[in-house]
Amino acid sequence: MVKNRTVIVIDNEVLAADLCRKMLLPLGYSVVCAFSGEQGIDLAKNKRFDIAIISDRLHDMPGVELFSLLRQKNPVMSGILVTDQTSVELVVNAMNSGFQRLLQKPLKGPPLIAAVQDTLEIVELHEENIRMNTLLPLYELGEKFMKAEKETEVYQELLAAIRQEIDVTSVSIMMFDQDEEVLRIVASFGIDPEIASRVRIKPGEKIAGKVFKLKKPVILNRNEKNPDQFLKLLKRSEIAASICFPMRNTEKVIGMVNIAQTRENTVFSSGDIEMLSVIVKQSLMALEKIWSIKKREETCRVTALLEQYVSPEISEILADKKDFPQDSGKVLELTVLFADIRKFTLLVQRLPPAKLRIFLNEFFELFAEIVFSFRGMLDKFMGDAALVIFGAPLEIDTPSLSAVSAAEQIMREFEVLRCLWTKKNSVFKEIGLGIGVSRGPMFLGNVGSVRRLDYTVIGTDVNIAQRLASETASGQILLTERVYNDIKKTYKINSGEKKLLRGMDSEIMIYSLTR
Structure with a gap:
């Protein structure tokens, strides 16, 4: 038990004061609570406190400023600053004003007790050292x-x-x-x-x-x-x-x-x-x-x-994940979406490069917004095409459903954009968009050389999605059997047919989304 050690708690929040009492009184500490800086100063005028536990955001003054005022009367007082931020400036100011510890809000029992006990050790060491005049x-x-x-x-x-x-x-x-x-x-x-x-x-x-x-x-x-x-x-x-x-x-x-x-x-x-x-x-x-x-x-x-691949909201989540495979990779079951602008060569031949760039930027902007809204990861843009991953690095419950829902919305928005551009140039009547969606095991991670790395996916189903997109009719969304099985209860799907895709060794079952 701790004897004859006094603690003052200065915090606007009654819950914080109550927690300090609950945790410290049974250990033998004398605990006094104040709910403003001025009240804390008044209490310290008539009583000597060994430790001050102070919130950094009091209503009437900053916690660091308050502690400096308290130490003018009691230079050997030790302090614990309670804060919901850990900026370098705050740490420096806290240290310079004499605080021994910083505790994160909301306060929790074990860290509070540990901080007070550690601080008490410092109090005792300070007292002895001051007597020896060697601090x-x-x-x-x-x-x-x-x-x-x-x-x-x-x-x-x-x-x-x-x-x-x-x-x-x-x-x-x-x-x-x-x-x-x-x-x-x-x-x-x-x-x-x-x-x-x-x-x-x-x-x-x-x-x-x-x-x-x-x-x-x-x-x-x-x-x-x-x-x-x-x-x-x-x-x-x-x-x-x-x-x-x-x-x-x-x-x-x-x-x-x-x-x-x-x-x-x-x-x-x-x-x-x-x-x-x-x-x-x-x-x-x-x-x-x-x-x-x-x-x-x-x-x-x-x-x-x-943020090059996913929405800012998702990027913040992933950046905090310790197991995010940013420097390596792994094989995962994923769904991929491949979108390809059909008859894009016509645009290249008939549009000035500057106009073509503007159109592509507008398309890819709406494309990315839709992908991010369905929590997909944008792997890359490739001229007139784009590859999207669903299910990693952020896990989602129904990646295939998200992919097909995104594909359907992308197709609708593309048609709106195409009609707008048709008013400017009739060549846009000729183009269309094809989308392929596939699911299966694939490698997700960094691929490349020391000089250049791409965070991407590799696998048979990536190639299948690309082949599907290249073989669709304009405005068509093609699906593999794995994707079909995942979404058949939600979407109307046309009857499947077996087809040998270019570059594949055997036929696969292909389904098309009813529009």
């Missing part, structure tokens, strides 16, 4: 870390800060590699670079791996009367003292900081742990800023790429 100026340290634009720069700054504040002969910073599931050294001092590059430690192995799983820092002093259980694992006899410190964000341990001193009779203390805690937590905020920027940039890149 780094947090603002200056944070400013150094936040200037870093790359992870490697943060690691080097972390090395420099540790060496400046703690007397050490070696330091290693290890990060957990998710792919290999091992700890790797990403920066070091006092260790042979070649040796450092080869180090791979699994969780639970050696001291670093065991402390990684333990999630708590460990001090190893050879001169201790009651040596730590891990001391027997310290193989290097020249090391007099060492600390293994987990780099822990709000969710999990993501790495380790290991420091050592070979000078005889050296003893590390809780003050050194506190110093590491302050430095490491500042570095973690800088890393999280960099990762947040990277994630946002990657999401923007993928979204921009996807």
